[in-house]
Amino acid sequence: MEFSSTKQLLVSIAAGLGISIMGVSAGAAATFETNKISFRDITGTVEIKTTTGDEIDIEVRQGGKFTAVEIEEKDGVVHVVGERWVEDEDRNCCDNRITRTVDPRKGRKVTTGEPVDDAFFADYPTIVVAMPVEGDVDFIDARMKLTMERLAGRLGLDACYVYGETSDVEEASVGIIHGSRLVMGNVASGLEIDVSGDADFLAGDVAMVDVDIAGPGDVILGDIDGMFDVSIAGSGIVRTTRVDGPMTVRIAGSGGAAVKSGRAEKLKATIDGSGGVYFGGLVVQPELRLYGSSEVRMRSVNGRIIHHGGGSVYVGDEVFSDGDDD
Numbered sequence: 001m002e003f004s005s006t007k008q009l010l011v012s013i014a015a016g017l018g019i020s021i022m023g024v025s026a027g028a029a030a031t032f033e034t035n036k037i038s039f040r041d042i043t044g045t046v047e048i049k050t051t052t053g054d055e056i057d058i059e060v061r062q063g064g065k066f067t068a069v070e071i072e073e074k075d076g077v078v079h080v081v082g083e084r085w086v087e088d089e090d091r092n093c094c095d096n097r098i099t100r101t102v103d104p105r106k107g108r109k110v111t112t113g114e115p116v117d118d119a120f121f122a123d124y125p126t127i128v129v130a131m132p133v134e135g136d137v138d139f140i141d142a143r144m145k146l147t148m149e150r151l152a153g154r155l156g157l158d159a160c161y162v163y164g165e166t167s168d169v170e171e172a173s174v175g176i177i178h179g180s181r182l183v184m185g186n187v188a189s190g191l192e193i194d195v196s197g198d199a200d201f202l203a204g205d206v207a208m209v210d211v212d213i214a215g216p217g218d219v220i221l222g223d224i225d226g227m228f229d230v231s232i233a234g235s236g237i238v239r240t241t242r243v244d245g246p247m248t249v250r251i252a253g254s255g256g257a258a259v260k261s262g263r264a265e266k267l268k269a270t271i272d273g274s275g276g277v278y279f280g281g282l283v284v285q286p287e288l289r290l291y292g293s294s295e296v297r298m299r300s301v302n303g304r305i306i307h308h309g310g311g312s313v314y315v316g317d318e319v320f321s322d323g324d325d326d
Contacts, residue, residue, distance in 0.1 A: 030057075047129065232275065268287045
């Protein structure tokens with residue numbers, strides 16, 4: 001038996017016994033009888049394919065330079081752990097997660113996502129996973145190119161940097177930072193999004209959404225059939241094709257939230273700065289607290305408009321004003 005085949009066999013045996021696999025070589029593979037997988041401190045390319053089976057198969061292909069990868073099954077979860085990425089001696093790439101400070105950017109242009117650095121990722125491993133479609137996937141502190149097929153489970157992504165796409169998922173919690181660009185399919189239930197810095201996130205139709213942006217990030221969504229909650233600190237932009245459900249928007253800075261159509265069963269908007277909200281459908285009993293040069297535009301309104309503070313409010317093409325402003 002050749003050396004590479006022998007080592008692959010030993011890796012598979014160790015995986016079956018739940019033993020950690022350190023410094024996996026090129027082409028090494030392992031199989032686990034579970035449907036949950038977690039990645040931590042991974043730098044490289046991750047490809048996830050989903051199957052109707054009940055096992056997780058993992059293959060690690062080393063890149064231009066060797067990178068240690070540890071694989072271990074514990075409490076029904078396969079853990080894939082790489083080497084922690086450190087940019088400086090006392091700071092790693094994931095220290096810039098979302099904050100709630102205002103940092104508006106003047107002269108802002110809509111981002112298109114930074115191009116992926118293929119030469120950089122060629123030096124790092126490619127991890128290929130085949131797993132049950134009825135499974136869960138988590139990423140913590142990843143720096144990766146990602147492709148993932150449909151997942152009828154949960155996707156958790158708390159990433160340093162991600163460039164890639166996923167198909168439909170059941171539910172998702174996504175955190176991306178500067179330079180990232182992630183495209184996702186439909187989300188059957190809840191979607192939580194945290195964007196820090198100049199990053200792009202695009203998804204299809206969603207049941208309900210909670211969006212937080214710090215900086216100039218962009219979030220683009222399809223139809224939302226449920227709650228839509230938006231918080232923006234800075235100049236971020238959130239756009240969606242339709243909302244049918246309650247909508248809450250908080251903006252500090254020059255950010256904006258835009259909805260093309262639908263019915264907002266009460267819109268609550270608080271804006272401090274030059275930000276704005278646009279709703280191209282029917283709004284029921286909006287409650288608006290506007291300060292600075294902020295603006296709210298609604299195509300039509302049903303019920304009383306409660307307007308505190310200043311700013312500008314439009315219904316259709318008409319400027320709204322009443323005597324109840326504080």
